[in-house]
Amino acid sequence: MTDSTIETIGIQNTANEPEPSDSLKAFGEAHKAFRRRAGHTQEEYAPLVGYQPSTVASIDQGRRFPQRRFVDQAEEILDAFGVLKGVYKHATREKGLASWFRQWAELEEVAISLYTFENRLVPGLLQTEEYARTLFRERVPVLTDSEIEAQVTARLARQSLLGERPNTSFSFIVEEHVLRRPTGGEEAMREQIEHLLEATEPRNVEFQVVPMSRGYHPGLNGPMQLLETPENEWFAYLEGQESSQFIVKPQTISVLHMRYAKLRSQALTPEDSRSLLERMRGA
Structure with missing residues (x-):
């Protein structure tokens, strides 16, 4: 996976998914710059911080709000002089505009x-299976049978x-x-x-x-x-x-x-x- 990889994350209203907030874009750019300065590709860097390469890519793109644990690990691994923690403080003071679930x-x-x-x-x-199935079966716009099954399966798995x-x-x-x-x-x-x-x-x-x-x-x-x-x-x-x-x-x-x-x-x-x-x- 390369730096150009973009993780696609969506819920029911993916067509209305807003653009990433400026603060998360700023954190992503700063993080990407320090990662590249350290000579790590996303694939090499991901196991060092304990996340998947797709997650690293999403954070670099400013599309995912990083957990504090990620920031602390990145700060130490990349020797970022406190910059990432500083940018992160500003990111936490803005609404995350992502619509994905x-x-x-x-x-x-x-x-x-x-x-x-x-x-x-x-x-x-x-929710019971029948209750969840009713919600998805009656959804507007109408879902296909396979989409209904996928939604019900995902909901029950979360339980x-x-x-x-x-x-x-x-x-x-x-x-x-x-x-x-x-x-x-x-x-x-x-x-x-x-x-x-x-x-x-x-x-x-x-x-x-x-x-x-x-x-x-x-x-x-x-x-x-x-x-x-x-x-x-x-x-x-x-x-x-x-x-x-x-x-x-x-x-x-x-x-x-x-x-x-x-x-x-x-x-x-x-x-x-x-x-x-x-x-x-x-x-």
Whole structure:
């Protein structure tokens, strides 16, 4: 793989994927210059920092936000005089404009805390196969059968996180109306409720419901996800119909934390939420 390699990363709205932010382009150019000064190709350099050549290429292009561990290793290996750390500080103060989801999914795999609020549908990590299949089958524009299978397979594969990361703190807050919408039919939704009860049994998984009686809450602007890395960095992900944002700006993440904390206080307790699910399952 050469320096001209560009890693293609996309989600459903790849056609609307924005250009990389100027700050990430600046970091990428600086990193590439120091790497070349050290005489390393991307293929030679990748194992030194513990990443794939495609990831190095993506960072060089300014299309991927580097984790702090990458920056620290690059700084030491390339003897960059503190330049990379300095540029990185500015990059973390801007919104990541990338619309791809794969970057977020990679962070999910190492997160020590993962918070999710949803007011549209059951969070992907908690969906049954039938629930997920219904969402993809009814998508507009229509997906082919093979595309549906690929999407369902990928979504179910991500759910292994719940079982494989017992030390990760998972928090889910969901609007009650999401659970009362018969997505896929009454029987499919009863199966989904049963799955929620099973999936949220572990001590590290917290599930709360925002009751419909709550007239107003700070999550009305839409769903949000927050995660904490092993380096205690926080990132956020906001998803819309035709655009998504990967957030790294500390001020924005602070606001989202405040909203999530307020939602936690206004939602039913985990115990009461579980009781509600049991009543819904019975009904």
